Amino acid sequence: MNRLRIWCLTPAGALLGGLFLIPLGITLAYSLMTRGPYGGVFSPFTWENYSRLADPLYAAILWRSALYAVTATTICLFMGFPLALFIARSGRRRNLYLSLVIVPFWTSFLVRTYAWMFLLRDTGLINSMLLAAGVIHQPLTLLYTPFAVILGLVYGYLPFMVLPIFATLERLDKSLVEASADLGAAPRATLRHVIIPLARPGIMAGSILVFISSLGAYLTPDLLGGGKTIMIGNLVQNQFTSARDWPFGAALSLILMLVVMGMLLPLRRQSGGML
Amino acid sequence: MDDTVLELRRISKHYPGHRAVDGISLRVPRGALYTLVGPSGCGKTTTLRLIAGFEEPTSGELLLNGSRIEHLRPYQRNLSTVFQNYALFPHLTVRGNIEFGLRRRGDRHIEEPVRRVLELLRIAGKESRYPHQLSGGERQRVALARSLVLAPEVLLLDEPLSALDPQLRKQVRAELKNIQRGVGITFLMVTHDQEEALSVSDHIAVMNGGRLEQTGPPREIYLRPATRFTAGFLGAVNWIGGIGVRPESTRASTDAPPPEARSRQATVQSTTFLGNRYHVEVSFDGGARAVCEVPRNSHLFSPGQDVHLWWREEDEMRFPDQ
Numbered sequence: 001m002n003r004l005r006i007w008c009l010t011p012a013g014a015l016l017g018g019l020f021l022i023p024l025g026i027t028l029a030y031s032l033m034t035r036g037p038y039g040g041v042f043s044p045f046t047w048e049n050y051s052r053l054a055d056p057l058y059a060a061i062l063w064r065s066a067l068y069a070v071t072a073t074t075i076c077l078f079m080g081f082p083l084a085l086f087i088a089r090s091g092r093r094r095n096l097y098l099s100l101v102i103v104p105f106w107t108s109f110l111v112r113t114y115a116w117m118f119l120l121r122d123t124g125l126i127n128s129m130l131l132a133a134g135v136i137h138q139p140l141t142l143l144y145t146p147f148a149v150i151l152g153l154v155y156g157y158l159p160f161m162v163l164p165i166f167a168t169l170e171r172l173d174k175s176l177v178e179a180s181a182d183l184g185a186a187p188r189a190t191l192r193h194v195i196i197p198l199a200r201p202g203i204m205a206g207s208i209l210v211f212i213s214s215l216g217a218y219l220t221p222d223l224l225g226g227g228k229t230i231m232i233g234n235l236v237q238n239q240f241t242s243a244r245d246w247p248f249g250a251a252l253s254l255i256l257m258l259v260v261m262g263m264l265l266p267l268r269r270q271s272g273g274m275l
Numbered sequence: 276m277d278d279t280v281l282e283l284r285r286i287s288k289h290y291p292g293h294r295a296v297d298g299i300s301l302r303v304p305r306g307a308l309y310t311l312v313g314p315s316g317c318g319k320t321t322t323l324r325l326i327a328g329f330e331e332p333t334s335g336e337l338l339l340n341g342s343r344i345e346h347l348r349p350y351q352r353n354l355s356t357v358f359q360n361y362a363l364f365p366h367l368t369v370r371g372n373i374e375f376g377l378r379r380r381g382d383r384h385i386e387e388p389v390r391r392v393l394e395l396l397r398i399a400g401k402e403s404r405y406p407h408q409l410s411g412g413e414r415q416r417v418a419l420a421r422s423l424v425l426a427p428e429v430l431l432l433d434e435p436l437s438a439l440d441p442q443l444r445k446q447v448r449a450e451l452k453n454i455q456r457g458v459g460i461t462f463l464m465v466t467h468d469q470e471e472a473l474s475v476s477d478h479i480a481v482m483n484g485g486r487l488e489q490t491g492p493p494r495e496i497y498l499r500p501a502t503r504f505t506a507g508f509l510g511a512v513n514w515i516g517g518i519g520v521r522p523e524s525t526r527a528s529t530d531a532p533p534p535e536a537r538s539r540q541a542t543v544q545s546t547t548f549l550g551n552r553y554h555v556e557v558s559f560d561g562g563a564r565a566v567c568e569v570p571r572n573s574h575l576f577s578p579g580q581d582v583h584l585w586w587r588e589e590d591e592m593r594f595p596d597q
Contacts, residue, residue, distance in 0.1 A: 173360075173362065175358050175360060175362040176362050176364060176365075178327075178329050178349070178356075178358070178362065179356070179358060179362035179363075179364070180364075180375070181328075181329075181348065181349040181350045182327060182328075182329075182349050182350070182354075182355055182356045182422075183350075183355065183375050183376035183379060183421065183422075183425065184350045184376050184379040184380050184425070185350055185375075185379045186348075186350055186379075189379055193375070193379075194364060197366045198365070198366055
């Protein structure tokens, strides 16, 4: 039995150990070194890459990333909870609706994000239809705006909110809802005092998943946003490519990771073991 | 006691291809412990759910204190349910569970009623525990307290004892009756256990196949069942030439029976020791069988022995309808 357990662990253990822990160590080392003129890194060691984060330019990007992630998470919560509740109460159709939530995952996220570009651009479907209907006379600027980025984040990560909430609501004993009504609670009071408190682990898990995914998003702000909507993910990518500043890129990645872990650890318990 | 608190008039609940409840009419007297009893699938739980408002009747009327309530939502009915699994809110303490209904009602002064119900049900001191920290019996008392504190017109109990172990069940049964007497609230209970129904109820309604077989006080329906189903469901019956006699009213003797008694010749097949009594199984010429219950200290019979099986006329159960 013990030998079998070790064998079970080996493939994933080797992969994570080799391709996660070692690169993480390299990233940590790079973040403490000096940039080379054409990329790469040099000693001496320095803390300068971390102190540069205080620069208002970068601080603004960090702040914007957090703001977009919080906004996307909030919108996902207010859209995802009612949807999860609807699906959990759909009886025989439940599996159909659930698969409709998951179906977008069957297509590449890149392709789906491109599709949004075609919808949102000045000559895109939305503007064409509004122009044809006479609602507007000039195309609306939708693409390359904060609106487009947040829309992309909400669209991409809504299932991460719906699925854990659905999981808690599905487990919720129906007789508790009946007991609440029986004790005089109108539907709204039942929602507030029974359903939402009991769905709390799913709400916490979904919010954490959406927030973390949004905070580190790279593709969505890259394709749907412009220069003014750059997020941490894009900043990191810039440092390793056009800016050729690997040590600063490494420092940014580590800071993002630490922020996520710092949030996750205290919140994990509230998700009731779902994360 | 002829004051009716709850009345069902031809209440039906039909599902596609299935009549769960089929035209039930009954009156629950105020202050009574009224029991709906029947085998599983007879529609008794559906009837309770119709009264509570969790299901809508296909047809029929429901009257609480003379007013129609079948169109009201559960939270608009002054009734309360003790669920079979108790359905305590796991995220609330004992106190939170008991205060739940009072708070929804917007009552200002909840301290005193909560304190009284905690004492009545002997759960004082456990207010800050969560349901998962309680024993089965304590959970049941919290479920009762949570409903009783609202002083409903009728308390509905769905198989209240079935989740308890058999040792505890008889004790809680007596306690339930005492509580009901003490608070004076009408209890409408559902059970599949005929002994439970007979021992606690003031009034019993026997259900079968979605219909009402018979209603009446326990003694009356046990001793004078209106149908063969009721007779057989409430206790064992010896069917002797179209009439029914309960085993405890059936005697066996080697001597001639008293002249006024009804009797048949029978042969002893076996005897079974039951601790406080024996069961003697006998067979008649045609092959039919019967059981008579005899005291432990009475004359013992041996298999193959010919005996007189006799009973008194007043113990016969006749069913003119069949």
